[in-house]
Amino acid sequence: xxxxxxxxxxxxxxxxxxxxxxxxxxxxxxxxxxxxxxxxxxxxxxxxxxxxxxxxxxxxxxxxxxxxxxxxxxxxxxxxxxxxxxxxxxxxxxxxxxxxxxxxxxxxxxxxxxxxxxxxxxxxxxxxxxxxxxxxxxxxxxxxxxxxxxxxxxxxxxxxxxxxxxxxxxxxxxxxxxxxxxxxxxxxxxxxxxxxxxxxxxxxxxxxxxxxxxxxxxxxxxxxxxxxxxxxxxxxxxxxxxxxxxxxxxxxxxxxxxxxxxxxxxxxxxxxxxxxxxxxxxxxxxxxxxxxxxxxxxxxxxxxxxxxxxxxxxxxxxxxxxxxxxxxxxxxxxxxxxxxxxxxxxxxxxxxxxxxxxxxxxxxxxxxxxxxxxxxxxxxxxxxxxxxxxxxxxxxxxxxxxxxxxxxxxxxxxxxxxxxxxxxxxxxxxxxxxxxxxxx
Amino acid sequence: xxxxxxxxxxxxxxxxxxxxxxxxxxxxxxxxxxxxxxxxxxxxxxxxxxxxxxxxxxxxxxxxxxxxxxxxxxxxxxxxxxxxxxxxxxxxxxxxxxxxxxxxxxxxxxxxxxxxxxxxxxxxxxxxxxxxxxxxxxxxxxxxxxxxxxxxxxxxxxxxxxxxxxxxxxxxxxxxxxxxxxxxxxxxxxxxxxxxxxxxxxxxxxxxxxxxxxxxxxxxxxxxxxxxxxxxxxxxxxxxxxxxxxxxxxxxxxxxxxxxxxx
Numbered sequence: 001x002x003x004x005x006x007x008x009x010x011x012x013x014x015x016x017x018x019x020x021x022x023x024x025x026x027x028x029x030x031x032x033x034x035x036x037x038x039x040x041x042x043x044x045x046x047x048x049x050x051x052x053x054x055x056x057x058x059x060x061x062x063x064x065x066x067x068x069x070x071x072x073x074x075x076x077x078x079x080x081x082x083x084x085x086x087x088x089x090x091x092x093x094x095x096x097x098x099x100x101x102x103x104x105x106x107x108x109x110x111x112x113x114x115x116x117x118x119x120x121x122x123x124x125x126x127x128x129x130x131x132x133x134x135x136x137x138x139x140x141x142x143x144x145x146x147x148x149x150x151x152x153x154x155x156x157x158x159x160x161x162x163x164x165x166x167x168x169x170x171x172x173x174x175x176x177x178x179x180x181x182x183x184x185x186x187x188x189x190x191x192x193x194x195x196x197x198x199x200x201x202x203x204x205x206x207x208x209x210x211x212x213x214x215x216x217x218x219x220x221x222x223x224x225x226x227x228x229x230x231x232x233x234x235x236x237x238x239x240x241x242x243x244x245x246x247x248x249x250x251x252x253x254x255x256x257x258x259x260x261x262x263x264x265x266x267x268x269x270x271x272x273x274x275x276x277x278x279x280x281x282x283x284x285x286x287x288x289x290x291x292x293x294x295x296x297x298x299x300x301x302x303x304x305x306x307x308x309x310x311x312x313x314x315x316x317x318x319x320x321x322x323x324x325x326x327x328x329x330x331x332x333x334x335x336x337x338x339x340x341x342x343x344x345x346x347x348x349x350x351x352x353x354x355x356x357x358x359x360x361x362x363x364x365x366x367x368x369x370x371x372x373x374x375x376x377x378x379x380x381x382x383x384x385x386x387x388x389x390x391x392x393x394x395x396x397x398x399x400x401x402x403x404x405x406x407x408x409x410x411x412x413x414x415x416x417x418x419x420x421x422x423x424x425x426x427x428x429x430x431x432x433x434x435x436x437x438x439x440x
Numbered sequence: 441x442x443x444x445x446x447x448x449x450x451x452x453x454x455x456x457x458x459x460x461x462x463x464x465x466x467x468x469x470x471x472x473x474x475x476x477x478x479x480x481x482x483x484x485x486x487x488x489x490x491x492x493x494x495x496x497x498x499x500x501x502x503x504x505x506x507x508x509x510x511x512x513x514x515x516x517x518x519x520x521x522x523x524x525x526x527x528x529x530x531x532x533x534x535x536x537x538x539x540x541x542x543x544x545x546x547x548x549x550x551x552x553x554x555x556x557x558x559x560x561x562x563x564x565x566x567x568x569x570x571x572x573x574x575x576x577x578x579x580x581x582x583x584x585x586x587x588x589x590x591x592x593x594x595x596x597x598x599x600x601x602x603x604x605x606x607x608x609x610x611x612x613x614x615x616x617x618x619x620x621x622x623x624x625x626x627x628x629x630x631x632x633x634x635x636x637x638x639x640x641x642x643x644x645x646x647x648x649x650x651x652x653x654x655x656x657x658x659x660x661x662x663x664x665x666x667x668x669x670x671x672x673x674x675x676x677x678x679x680x681x682x683x684x685x686x687x688x689x690x691x692x693x694x695x696x697x698x699x700x701x702x703x
Binding site: 015 | 500503505506525526529530532533534538540544545546548549557558559560561562563564565572575576579580581582584585594596597600605607608609610611612630633634637638640641642643685
């Protein structure tokens with residue numbers, strides 16, 4: 001402390017203030033913000049710890065919202081790959097009958113597929129018969145899931161060949177013993193040799209590998225990468241399996257899906273001699289229903305996760321509330337002084353509401369940064385891992401929160417901060433100033 | 441005294457049968473039991489009395505920090521009893537300046553910001569507010585301490601900052617509750633010198649004090665006992681604090697019985 005300043009010899013007084021009206025709300029708000037920040041800075045550790053609750057809450061909320069957005073984009077993209085234009089025909093299993101009965105009594109035949117193929121708006125149709133077989137390849141045995149399909153499956157399932165060729169219509173017509181294998185299957189069974197031309201024994205038939213598919217890379221464990229595709233006719237005739245359990249149909253345009261479904265129903269009713277009113281022995285489904293179901297499920301999941309995020313924020317809000325109670329308790333005297341120099345109840349109330357909201361908003365902004373950093377770190381760490389490009393694209397697209405998510409992540413903590421500091425602020429505002437001034 | 445309250449512009453404070461009860465458990469304690477008092481503009485009044493005599497309660501009522509249980513209070517001819525909270529807040533802001541024993545400065549902000557505090561609630565901030573607050577600080581000789589925090593100031597300086605705060609809105613009345621209670625003798629006299637100087641300029645000053653020494657700087661001394669006025673003495677020979685500062689105190693003991701710890 002420096003030398004005490006001497007008291008003045010004379011004192012001049014200030015004229016009374018001109019009769020200005022009460023301070024404008026904007027001016028008071030600015031003043032309150034200054035006071036709030038000062039109050040928070042005066043107790044850095046306490047403010048930081050309380051803010052941490054909000055940081056965690058907002059980060060959690062942000063992550064939940066972002067994960068929701070990412071998975072929605074991802075699932076939508078996945079369905080786009082399978083094609084929103086796809087229609088499936090599968091066997092209907094009547095109550096009381098076994099699957100085997102259903103298969104033997106009401107077959108979906110190659111002729112059925114042909115009939116469907118001829119319907120208007122149908123681009124391609126292919127049976128997809130999958131069954132396990134004892135197999136050996138590259139000197140190793142085991143059980144293998146084999147798909148009997150038409151070459152058309154390529155466009156139906158978005159398959160592309162990385163090496164060699166896909167088997168042809170001619171292979172299909174002649175029942176050739178050729179196979180196209182998935183990328184991972186090729187890697188695990190033929191690690192050291194070029195799989196093309198290698199032999200693959202399925203059941204008692206030796207197949208020649210003519211093509212290797214490109215990695216689908218859309219889902220980490222996509223079964224396509226492990227599959228073995230053989231011509232449907234070969235599958236039926238030489239492996240001894242008949243009747244495709246599923247027929248996949250590609251419609252030329254999404255708008256025609258309903259019409260094609262109706263046409264398939266009509267054609268197959270005729271072919272299977274099903275009179276009106278009788279139960280069908282087949283079911284026609286389209287992809288969009290599945291996509292809708294999935295999107296709906298995702299939305300439910302998002303809702304539940306958002307609730308969890310809100311609960312996390314709520315917990316942060318309790319922290320703000322108790323800190324504000326502490327602040328009011330600690331600053332009782334200050335409140336008394338402010339009232340003594342002319343603060344109205346509403347001024348005191350707003351001051352502490354502002355402080356609570358400021359604490360929350362600062363926590364919220366830090367939470368946004370933390371949450372965004374977490375997504376960014378996740379992206380950087382895993383972008384080269386086994387994630388599919390759809391997933392990577394989805395994460396990349398949502399690296400920064402969208403304006404809507406940003407608005408939620410800022411508005412919610414403001415509201416929470418105000419709500420939870422209301423009671424402490426009210427206590428401050430209604431305090432008896434005489435007692436407040438004597439507070440020890 | 442019988443003065444026409446409505447028409448006497450110099451009659452600043454008029455109390456009639458002013459009573460304040462506090463409920464302590466089932467019984468009521470009379471902190472003030474019917475005070476009749478008139479203070480004219482420009483007076484310098486000391487209110488003395490033992491602890492619990494009701495002097496602080498009286499000051500809170502005059503300062504519009506509290507409302508009486510019974511009785512009436514006119515301030516500048518306005519009946520205070522009927523005013524709203526907002527109006528009372530405005531009176532505290534514009535008409536009255538408070539000075540406390542413990543200074544009651546906000547510890548986290550500068551002297552200047554402390555002095556600006558009443559201006560904030562008057563809607564005067566920014567450069568004009570700062571200017572006015574600086575003037576007020578200058579008038580108590582502390583313009584050079586404007587940026588200092590209270591903890592960087594001596595007790596006497598802190599109380600002078602508090603006085604600057606009390607006058608910054610240009611009030612007519614200063615209410616000082618034991619303003620020298622935490623100060624050493626020299627600082628006490630300095631503070632009284634400033635209060636006297638303000639009084640010289642026409643500001644009405646009401647000082648609560650235990651000490652006869654401090655009361656002797658006032659031209660009127662009111663004595664309370666058990667919530668009642670038991671003395672009201674005017675004196676034409678109030679000591680001048682500025683003279684005491686020049687001559688030095690005649691006695692070496694502290695000016696107040698309560699304050700025997702030197703700072």
